[in-house]
Structures are given as C-alpha cells and as structure tokens.
Amino acid sequence: MNNELDVKSSHISSLWKIIEARDCSVAVSRERFSILNYEYQRLLRQQEQFRQQEQEQAQHQQKKLQSLEELLQQQQVQLQDIHLDLEQIQSYAKTLEVQALQLRSQAEQQQSRIEQLKGDKKRLGDRLQKAKLKISNLQQQVEAMQSSKFWKLRTAWVSLKNRLRLNS
Secondary structure (H helix, E strand, O other): OHHHHHHHHHHHHHHHHHHHHHHHHHHHHHHHHHHHHHHHHHHHHHHHHHHHHHHHHHHHHHHHHHHHHHHHHHHHHHHHHHHHHHHHHHHHHHHHHHHHHHHHHHHHHHHHHHHHHHHHHHHHHHHHHHHHHHHHHHHHHHHHHHOOHHHHHHHHHHHHHHHHOOOO
C-alpha cells in the first residue's frame, strides 16, 4: 500500500505541478489579456479620436465647400449682371454708331450746303461788284447830266415853278 500511496502521491504531485503550471499559464494569459485589452482600448480611443478629427475636418470642408458655393453663386450673379451691362453697353454703342453715321451724313450735307453757300456768296459778291460798278457808272452819268446845260435849265424851271406855285 505504501507503494500505491507513493504512486498516488506522485500522481497528485504531478497533477499539482500541472495545475500550478496551468495557473502560471493562466496568470500569464491574464496578464497578456490585460495588456492586449489595454492596447485594444487605447487603439479604440485613438480610432475614435481619428474619427472625430475626420468628422471635424469633413464638417470644416463641408462649410468651406458651402462658402465656396455661395461665393460661386454670388460671382455668377455678378457675371450675369456684367453680361447684362455689357449687352446694354453694346446696344448703346450700336445706337451711338448709328447716331455717328447720321451726324456724319448731316455734316457732309452741311459741308455740301456750306460749299454751295460759298459759291452763292461768290456769285453774289460778283453781282454786288457789278452792281457797285453800275451804280458808280450811273452816278457818273447823273453827275454828267446834272452838269449839262439842259439839266441846269430844268433845275431853274422846277425852282421857278415851285416859287410860282404852278405845280398842279
């Protein structure tokens, strides 16, 4: 029986060593689990921080995009206004071109009229010179007539007639 006891004792001792080895292995596994769990939790926090940063960046980018879209809309409205202004300016420029052509035509007509009036003036000047010459000639004739004996006799007769009031 002693022998049996020794065998059982040795068997218990072996089992105890196995249990102790397993306990040691379990403790190491727990320690590893604890380390891995800590690392996992750290990674989850880090992942959450990255996710929050990405959301903040996405929100920031979204706001920036909205701002740019609003700016683009404003610039498009300004561009449309500029196009309308340009169309009005072009229309006004065409109107001015038409008016300029009309004014040129009127200026040409006026220039033609001026040339015509210059010709008329020259002809009238020539006629005036002829008329002055004719007047001068007629005055000379009148002076010659007035210096004649007949005229002197006529003047004396008219004077006498006026004095006698023979005027009818």
